[in-house]
Amino acid sequence: MSFELPLFPLNVVLxxxxxxxxxxxxxxxxxxxxxxxxxxxxxxxxxxxxxxEGQLGTEAAEVGCxxxxxxxxxxxxGRLNLQSVGGRRFRVLYTREEDDYLVGTCEWLQDDPETExxxxxxxxxxxxxxxxxxxxxxxTALSSDFTTLDIPDDGESLSLFVAxxxxxxxxxxxxxxxxxxxxxxxxxxxFLLERAEIVQRAYARRVRDGYSEPPGDSPFGHASGxxxxx
Numbered sequence: 001m002s003f004e005l006p007l008f009p010l011n012v013v014l015x016x017x018x019x020x021x022x023x024x025x026x027x028x029x030x031x032x033x034x035x036x037x038x039x040x041x042x043x044x045x046x047x048x049x050x051x052x053e054g055q056l057g058t059e060a061a062e063v064g065c066x067x068x069x070x071x072x073x074x075x076x077x078g079r080l081n082l083q084s085v086g087g088r089r090f091r092v093l094y095t096r097e098e099d100d101y102l103v104g105t106c107e108w109l110q111d112d113p114e115t116e117x118x119x120x121x122x123x124x125x126x127x128x129x130x131x132x133x134x135x136x137x138x139x140t141a142l143s144s145d146f147t148t149l150d151i152p153d154d155g156e157s158l159s160l161f162v163a164x165x166x167x168x169x170x171x172x173x174x175x176x177x178x179x180x181x182x183x184x185x186x187x188x189x190x191f192l193l194e195r196a197e198i199v200q201r202a203y204a205r206r207v208r209d210g211y212s213e214p215p216g217d218s219p220f221g222h223a224s225g226x227x228x229x230x
Contacts, residue, residue, distance in 0.1 A: 001107070002093060002105050002106060002107050003105070003106055003107075004103055004104065004105055004106070005042070005043065005044040005066065005090065005103070005104050005106050006032045006035070006036060006043045006044065006098075006101060006102070006103050006104075007043070007044045007045075007046055007060055007064070007092070007095065007101070007102040007103065007104045008022075008029065008032070008043055008044065008045050008046075008067070008101075009045075009046055009047070009048040009049075009058045009059065009060035009102065010045055010046075010047070010048055011047070011048050011170065012045070012047070012170070013047050013065075013170055013173035013174050013177055014045040014064065014065040014067060014086045015065055015086050015160050015161075015163055015164035015173075015177060016065060016086045016087060016088060016089065016157075016160050017085065017086055017157075017160070017161065017164070018065075018085065018086040018164040019083070019084075019085055019086075020045065020067050020083075020084045020085065020086060021081070021082065021083055021084075022067075022081070022082040022084065023079065023080070023081055023082075024079060024080040024081075024082060025079045025080075027078075028099060028100040028101045029101060030078055030079070030080065031099055031101070032099075032101045033069070033080060033082065036069060037069065037072065041068060041069040042066050042067065042068050042069070042087065043066070043067055043069075044064050044065070044066055044067070044090060044092075044104060044106065045064055045065060045066075045067045045086075046060035046061045046062075046063070046064030046065075046092065046104075047060065047061040047064070047170055047173075047174050048060060048061075049061050058102075060092065060095075060102065060104075061092075061174055062091060062092050062178075063089060063090070063091050063092070063109060063174070063177055063178045064089070064090055064092065064177075065086045065087065065088065065089050065090070065177065066086070066087035066088050066090060067084040067085070067086060067087065068084055068085055068086075068087045069082055069083075069084045070083045070084060070085055071083035086164075088108060088109075088110075089108070089109040089110065089177065090104075090106040090107065090108055090109055091106060091107050091108075091109045092104040092105070092106050093105045093106060093107060109178075109180065110156075110180070111156045111179075111180050111181065111182045111185075112180050112181055112182075118183055118186075118187070121155070121183065121186050121187065121190070122153070122154075122155045122158055122186060124190055125158060125159070125162060125186050125189055125190050125193065126151055126153075126158065128189075128190055128193035128194060128197070129151065129162055129165075129193060130151075131193075131197055132166070132193050132196055132197065132200075133149070133165075135197065135200040136200075149165075155182040155183075155186060156182045158186070159176075159182055159185040159186045159189060160176075160177075160185075162186075162189045162193070163176035163177065163185070163189065166189070166192060166193070166196070167196075168192065172192075176188065176189070
């Protein structure tokens with residue numbers, strides 16, 4: 001069954017379970033959030049595909065993820081700081097405008113339950129992810145202890161967790177969000193984690209050998225999802 005969902009196009013790909021802090025200042029989105037707070041405290045976030053974030057005339061990707069509001073901190077002038085968390089994936093069937101913000105008619109998106117997991121695939125991805133996080137913690141000044149993260153065991157949840165936590169271009173994250181085969185998503189992530197480990201080792205060698213890295217050249221330049229989100 002289809003349902004309507006207010007949409008917030010952003011330059012970020014949201015995944016289930018991923019924290020999403022937001023600062024709401026535009027009147028149209030303040031109105032949208034006020035209406036959300038009066039109902040089920042849920043709206044949709046989808047990757048911005050056309051236009052400029054925060055301006056009129058933007059378009060959003062076909063697949064996004066709901067954001068469930070967990071905390072609200074209002075300012076005297078009407079602005080809001082929100083804490084939210086990713087809920088469920090959805091596909092946008094079509095959109096309309098309501099008071100200058102988008103409302104999508106959507107349907108839920110989930111992985112094909114008939115997909116059979118390749119033996120040991122989830123275990124291999126968990127292993128690669130722990131190595132990735134360990135390298136991240138040793139090569140950045142971040143104080144987070146990644147060993148305390150609760151890494152999911154089941155394949156679909158694990159694959160979405162990895163997609164959220166890895167430092168990847170938004171186009172790659174959107175591809176992972178849209179996939180509906182757990183096996184294929186995990187196989188792609190295993191490859192991406194292996195590639196990241198190679199880059200991490202090369203970067204560590206250059207730093208150890210005294211080379212000066214130009215800004216942005218480090219594979220640890222930023223993190224998204226469960227690690228750090230601006």
